[in-house]
Amino acid sequence: MTAEWVFNLYVFVLATFVGYQVISRVPPLLHTPLMSGTNAISGISLVASLIAAGSDHRLSQILGFIAVTCASINVVGGFLITDRMLRMFHKKKPAPLAATPAAKSLAGAKP
Amino acid sequence: MTPTAVLLSLCYVVASALFILCLRGLSGPESARRGLVLGEVGMLIAVVGTLLHKDIVRYDWILGGLVLGSGIGVGISAWIPMTKMPERIAMSHAFGGLASALVGVAEYNRQLGHLSHFEMGALGFEVFLGFLTFTASWMAFGKLQGVITGAPITYKGQNFVNLLMFIGVLVALVYLIIWPENPAVFYALCGAGLIIGITGVLPIGGADMPVVISLNNSYAGLAACATGFALGSQILIISGALDGASGFLLSLLMSKAMNRSFANILFGAFGTDIAPTQQMGTAKAYNEATVEDAGAVLKASQSVIFVPGYGMAVSQAQHAVRDLAASLERRGVDVKYAIHPVAGRMPGHMNVLLAEANVPYDKLFDLDDINDDFARTDAVIIVGANDVVNPAAKKDPASPIYGMPVFNVEQSRSVIVLKRSMNPGFSGVENELFFQPNTMMVLGDAKKTLLSMINELKDGGH
Numbered sequence: 400m401t402a403e404w405v406f407n408l409y410v411f412v413l414a415t416f417v418g419y420q421v422i423s424r425v426p427p428l429l430h431t432p433l434m435s436g437t438n439a440i441s442g443i444s445l446v447a448s449l450i451a452a453g454s455d456h457r458l459s460q461i462l463g464f465i466a467v468t469c470a471s472i473n474v475v476g477g478f479l480i481t482d483r484m485l486r487m488f489h490k491k492k493p494a495p496l497a498a499t500p501a502a503k504s505l506a507g508a509k510p
Numbered sequence: 511m512t513p514t515a516v517l518l519s520l521c522y523v524v525a526s527a528l529f530i531l532c533l534r535g536l537s538g539p540e541s542a543r544r545g546l547v548l549g550e551v552g553m554l555i556a557v558v559g560t561l562l563h564k565d566i567v568r569y570d571w572i573l574g575g576l577v578l579g580s581g582i583g584v585g586i587s588a589w590i591p592m593t594k595m596p597e598r599i600a601m602s603h604a605f606g607g608l609a610s611a612l613v614g615v616a617e618y619n620r621q622l623g624h625l626s627h628f629e630m631g632a633l634g635f636e637v638f639l640g641f642l643t644f645t646a647s648w649m650a651f652g653k654l655q656g657v658i659t660g661a662p663i664t665y666k667g668q669n670f671v672n673l674l675m676f677i678g679v680l681v682a683l684v685y686l687i688i689w690p691e692n693p694a695v696f697y698a699l700c701g702a703g704l705i706i707g708i709t710g711v712l713p714i715g716g717a718d719m720p721v722v723i724s725l726n727n728s729y730a731g732l733a734a735c736a737t738g739f740a741l742g743s744q745i746l747i748i749s750g751a752l753d754g755a756s757g758f759l760l761s762l763l764m765s766k767a768m769n770r771s772f773a774n775i776l777f778g779a780f781g782t783d784i785a786p787t788q789q790m791g792t793a794k795a796y797n798e799a800t801v802e803d804a805g806a807v808l809k810a811s812q813s814v815i816f817v818p819g820y821g822m823a824v825s826q827a828q829h830a831v832r833d834l835a836a837s838l839e840r841r842g843v844d845v846k847y848a849i850h851p852v853a854g855r856m857p858g859h860m861n862v863l864l865a866e867a868n869v870p871y872d873k874l875f876d877l878d879d880i881n882d883d884f885a886r887t888d889a890v891i892i893v894g895a896n897d898v899v900n901p902a903a904k905k906d907p908a909s910p911i912y913g914m915p916v917f918n919v920e921q922s923r924s925v926i927v928l929k930r931s932m933n934p935g936f937s938g939v940e941n942e943l944f945f946q947p948n949t950m951m952v953l954g955d956a957k958k959t960l961l962s963m964i965n966e967l968k969d970g971g972h
Binding site for chain 2: 418456461471
């Protein structure tokens, strides 16, 4: 048991570092999609809700049902709205300026 | 491990990797949509895999929840306008927090009698953070919608009361870890989460909502993480950690862009410490201009920078801004947009609105990238922004926003401010930019003003 929670702590620490590194490369331009995207991903609590809702325990079934509903609102809604936002972002159509500061920061040149 | 359990674990490994790749895609607008598809595939794999879990014995409740939740999710995403994005995000944090909290309550009841100390600790964090996120997010939602006043609500001894409650929570948590078999304490902890979510957000002003939303994002992630620890599920830990890290990073960026510490935002009750004498001041003279005056300035300009703020979202003026920019560009004017990290009510709010209005993103510039350009610019049009263009942040150490990085708009030849009225707004910080000789105040609804400016440019000729 002890070994398992230490292992889980490893997973947590490493995932936090990876998350921090990956997310610090996201430009301010995309901060709203980032937020709704991570929100959809954290809808993974759906997995835990499914297990509660599908159990043989009555209270778990009811609470799990509400949790499944909430989590799937986030998963389905989160991915859909993030996609709707990202579809709106576009560059200027006729050959844009190549080396604007914005283009540089978009390429992830600075943290 | 049974073969099914191995298969399930493998599904989770694949899903976790896909989630990280999904976030990796968000480092640029070109790769973002491709990345998002990877995230969706990951989620599908994780959910379908979970249905094989040995503890799932019936599917009726699951199916009902999935259908209901997906329906609501589709409905909300399809109909919500982009200007309401902060509210939508606040709402989704509330749902996320509630889901984690309810799973925690269910798990406590199911496992009661054979909970280890560690599992109990994780469950305690899970329900406390989950319920806290739930009410705090609805509070943020209420403040954004204007159902609850955007002004900070404070009372004497507030921080002391909050501190006491916080200590109470710690005591309850430690008590439960030692003696898990005490449902009364467990439910008290749930209740404390609900209450602290409310009392914690009350003293925070509407303009600080970007930080509150980012923090709630982080809490919702940590609650999911705690669920993972309680259930021993690595995919929950990983996804929760990603969400937590993202919320934390955004909160840091926001508070840096306001030059304020977390403590100051959470307990500072921004705007209440200004002496009324300073707030009223003497009625200073300002330069009220008509649309025709502003049009004349724009006709004589070669370069124009727009500075949008929350006021643009309120009056839904993003399309009018784009149209004015287009008619300026037709005249050969160089048009750019200056986006402050805390403009609007959530990180990236202005970028999304302007993208919705079809403004190409290579015209949108961050604070650092554009601040030197103002001195070379003929006209700046400020659409409903206030604090982010207040020169007091640079000059007046007595100002509550002193030290916050702001745009050097006052360096441009002329400044056109579109503003509803001369009221300083609830933050009560007076903006001396409005009283400078090269500033023109065009009062009224921003959208209407912009539309009449477009007409002015049309029939005015040269």
